[in-house]
Amino acid sequence: xxxxxxxxxxxxxxxxxxxxxxxxxxxxxxxxxxxxxxxxxxxxxxxxxxxxxxxxxxxxxxxxxxxxxxxxxxxxxxxxxxxxxxxxxxxxxxxxxxxxxxxxxxxxxxxxxxxxxxxxxxxxxxxxxxxxxxxxxxxxxxxxxxxxxxxxxxxxxxxxxxxxxxxxxxxxxxxxxxxxxxxxxxxxxxxxxxxxxxxxxxxxxxxxxxxxxxxxxxxxxxxxxxxxxxxxxxxxxxxxxxxxxxxxxxxxxxxxxxxxxxxxxxxxxxxxxxxxxxxxxxxxxxxxxxxxxxxxxxxxxxxxxxxxxxx
Amino acid sequence: xxxxxxxxxxxxxxxxxxxxxxxxxxxxxxxxxxxxxxxxxxxxxxxxxxxxxxxxxxxxxxxxxxxxxxxxxxxxxxxxxxxxxxxxxxxxxxxxxxxxxxxxxxxxxxxxxxxxxxxxxxxxxxxxxxxxxxxxxxxxxxxxxxxxxxxxxxxxxxxxxxxxxxxxxxxxxxxxxxxxxxxxxxxxxxxxxxxxxxxxxxxxxxxxxxxxxxxxxxxxxxxxxxxxxxxxxxxxxxxxxxxxxxxxxxxxxxxxxxxxxxxxxxxxxxxxxxxxxxxxxxxxxxxxxxxxxxxxxxxxxxxxxxxxxxxxxxx
Ligand SMILES: Nc1ncnc2c1ncn2[C@@H]1O[C@H](COP(=O)(O)OP(=O)(O)OP(=O)(O)O)[C@@H](O)[C@H]1O
Ligand SMILES: Nc1ncnc2c1ncn2[C@@H]1O[C@H](COP(=O)(O)OP(=O)(O)OP(=O)(O)O)[C@@H](O)[C@H]1O
Ligand code: SF4
Ligand SMILES: [Mg+2]
Ligand SMILES: [Mg+2]
Numbered sequence: 247x248x249x250x251x252x253x254x255x256x257x258x259x260x261x262x263x264x265x266x267x268x269x270x271x272x273x274x275x276x277x278x279x280x281x282x283x284x285x286x287x288x289x290x291x292x293x294x295x296x297x298x299x300x301x302x303x304x305x306x307x308x309x310x311x312x313x314x315x316x317x318x319x320x321x322x323x324x325x326x327x328x329x330x331x332x333x334x335x336x337x338x339x340x341x342x343x344x345x346x347x348x349x350x351x352x353x354x355x356x357x358x359x360x361x362x363x364x365x366x367x368x369x370x371x372x373x374x375x376x377x378x379x380x381x382x383x384x385x386x387x388x389x390x391x392x393x394x395x396x397x398x399x400x401x402x403x404x405x406x407x408x409x410x411x412x413x414x415x416x417x418x419x420x421x422x423x424x425x426x427x428x429x430x431x432x433x434x435x436x437x438x439x440x441x442x443x444x445x446x447x448x449x450x451x452x453x454x455x456x457x458x459x460x461x462x463x464x465x466x467x468x469x470x471x472x473x474x475x476x477x478x479x480x481x482x483x484x485x486x487x488x489x490x491x492x493x494x495x496x497x498x499x500x501x502x503x504x505x506x507x508x509x510x511x512x513x514x515x516x517x518x519x520x521x522x523x524x525x526x527x528x529x530x531x532x533x534x535x536x537x538x539x540x541x542x543x544x545x546x547x548x549x550x551x552x553x554x555x556x557x
Numbered sequence: 558x559x560x561x562x563x564x565x566x567x568x569x570x571x572x573x574x575x576x577x578x579x580x581x582x583x584x585x586x587x588x589x590x591x592x593x594x595x596x597x598x599x600x601x602x603x604x605x606x607x608x609x610x611x612x613x614x615x616x617x618x619x620x621x622x623x624x625x626x627x628x629x630x631x632x633x634x635x636x637x638x639x640x641x642x643x644x645x646x647x648x649x650x651x652x653x654x655x656x657x658x659x660x661x662x663x664x665x666x667x668x669x670x671x672x673x674x675x676x677x678x679x680x681x682x683x684x685x686x687x688x689x690x691x692x693x694x695x696x697x698x699x700x701x702x703x704x705x706x707x708x709x710x711x712x713x714x715x716x717x718x719x720x721x722x723x724x725x726x727x728x729x730x731x732x733x734x735x736x737x738x739x740x741x742x743x744x745x746x747x748x749x750x751x752x753x754x755x756x757x758x759x760x761x762x763x764x765x766x767x768x769x770x771x772x773x774x775x776x777x778x779x780x781x782x783x784x785x786x787x788x789x790x791x792x793x794x795x796x797x798x799x800x801x802x803x804x805x806x807x808x809x810x811x812x813x814x815x816x817x818x819x820x821x822x823x824x825x826x827x828x829x830x831x832x833x834x835x836x837x838x839x840x841x842x843x844x845x846x847x848x849x850x851x852x853x854x855x856x857x858x859x860x861x862x863x864x865x866x867x868x869x870x871x872x
Contacts, residue, residue: 454812505742509740
């Protein structure tokens with residue numbers, strides 16, 4: 247099967263203030279099939295957004311390649327890249343500042359068409375509004391009239407305007423209230439199925455990820471430590487870090503407890519060997535010396551651990 | 558209830574001169590040794606409820622009663638508030654950086670807070686700081702006391718802020734979204750600490766928008782919607798048999814982490830009303846599936862078994 251998007255051994259290092267090297271993404275390989283929803287999860291600073299930007303071609307890797315429909319993004323001309331932009335879209339956490347307050351909602355929706363020199367009509371734009379569950383009556387109003395959930399619907403309408411093949415959604419529901427979050431999750435799932443849209447969904451919320459993604463990849467300090475079908479990974483995690491993430495989610499009926507001690511180490515001086523060994527409850531001497539590779543363990547599951555659980 | 562209550566709010570209402578009625582019927586009770594979750598969506602009035610208990614709410618007309626250990630806080634003078642805040646009740650926030658000055662060592666800042674309220678020598682105060690930090694699970698407390706706020710990780714900073722809040726042995730700790738900015742594995746550590754504090758040091762009012770946090774850490778819960786407490790009771794009762802249609806819908810809208818995955822999540826259509834557009838009847842009526850004619854009158858908050866609920870279905 248040819249993949250829609252394929253990333254091979256991507257690395258991105260930032261040089262920070264004092265000349266330190268920060269490996270935000272460290273040797274990540276990932277593939278996304280047409281119409282598939284893949285979630286990227288992990289704690290703050292593990293490199294999810296950086297990886298998302300690399301996959302979109304917004305940022306260039308130091309090493310490795312991103313291949314979209316057989317084309318290496320690094321080899322594309324500026325013009326070819328611009329054409330591609332219409333087929334790759336991004337949705338961010340609703341910040342309220344994504345829209346020009348002086349543009350009507352209709353104007354905001356027309357923007358992608360203008361940029362990509364595609365035809366549009368009032369009718370096609372109101373159809374787009376309805377597609378994301380917004381009343382056409384909003385067409386002539388201003389973004390200030392929208393609630394947080396409605397603004398996120400408008401963001402999504404803009405992202406799907408040019409019928410993209412891939413959407414990267416970076417924490418699209420994190421800023422929303424629970425009662426509104428459920429509406430947006432349903433909308434994203436409907437669009438994904440109806441438009442055969444591939445979706446890379448970046449989130450730190452495992453319950454949201456479970457509801458929305460077929461497959462998931464767990465990141466820790468710049469690397470992927472586990473990957474597989476979402477329901478199977480969450481039901482039976484193989485990596486001790488995934489296990490801890492699942493155990494740490496507060497849930498009714500689950501006793502209170504802290505599965506891990508300490509904080510994530512600084513990405514400026516990541517531990518040698520397995521990056522998780524300083525917090526891992528089952529670490530052995532080998533873990534501090536040797537970095538485990540992400541290997542297939544059957545059933546479409548992959549894990550990077552010398553002593554995977556439940557196996 | 559009654560006599561044992563440490564804190565009891567009845568029909569608290571806060572009218573802001575420009576923004577309108579921000580709190581519109583907040584009733585809740587916190588007994589000693591309880592951890593009360595105050596849960597609700599953004600803008601529902603959680604922070605204002607906490608701030609009111611410390612007399613730190615924005616200026617406006619505050620009505621209703623706020624009883625703390627037999628005293629009515631609504632009649633407090635500025636001087637009385639000074640002796641109360643930090644001493645009998647203290648508050649912590651989502652962002653610990655807001656509680657500390659960036660340019661001073663955290664130990665010195667906690668020490669100062671102690672000496673403001675308690676007649677201790679510097680040396681005694683310093684010893685108290687180290688012992689407090691230790692009790693809050695801060696590793697090598699002597700050394701950490703010498704650190705500046707920005708030198709600590711998010712989790713440690715949060716522990717330091719809790720230490721400062723507990724430095725004068727308050728009876729009530731109000732924690733406003735103390736784990737919202739933290740990663741889940743660190744959040745779990747802080748929730749364990751709050752549970753210990755509830756059992757050992759002070760009663761806790763835990764303000765959060767996360768029902769999961771409430772379910773795991775609290776003994777009781779008050780559910781806020783649009784400035785109104787619409788339901789309260791023991792946590793197990795509210796989770797198992799929520800009475801108010803909003804509580805019911807809210808619990809259904811949370812995606813499950815185990816069991817069958819629903820095709821679609823049950824949703825609550827629409828969004829909460831703004832303070833200046835709040836319905837005069839039941840505040841949830843415009844989104845409620847069980848709405849009827851009687852809902853045009855504001856329902857009374859009354860007892861039903863071990864719940865208290867404001868809904869005509871239980872009148
Ligand atoms: N432009 C930049 N310059 C320097 N460092 C950066 C830059 N962007 C990100 N970083 C660092 O790279 C690491 C990964 O950041 P990234 O934003 O990808 O994480 P994330 O997983 O998206 O986190 P969050 O959940 O907080 O959004 C972090 O340590 C971050 O501080
Ligand atoms: N100083 C103020 N002046 C005017 N309005 C205010 C003020 N503080 C809060 N409000 C309004 O009062 C309502 C309740 O605010 P509050 O901060 O208590 O909400 P919250 O439940 O804590 O929300 P969040 O989850 O976003 O923190 C909101 O509509 C808010 O805009
Ligand atoms: S490799 Fe070792 S330290 Fe790393 S997760 Fe596995 S057991 Fe833990
Ligand atoms: Mg990010
Ligand atoms: Mg608040």
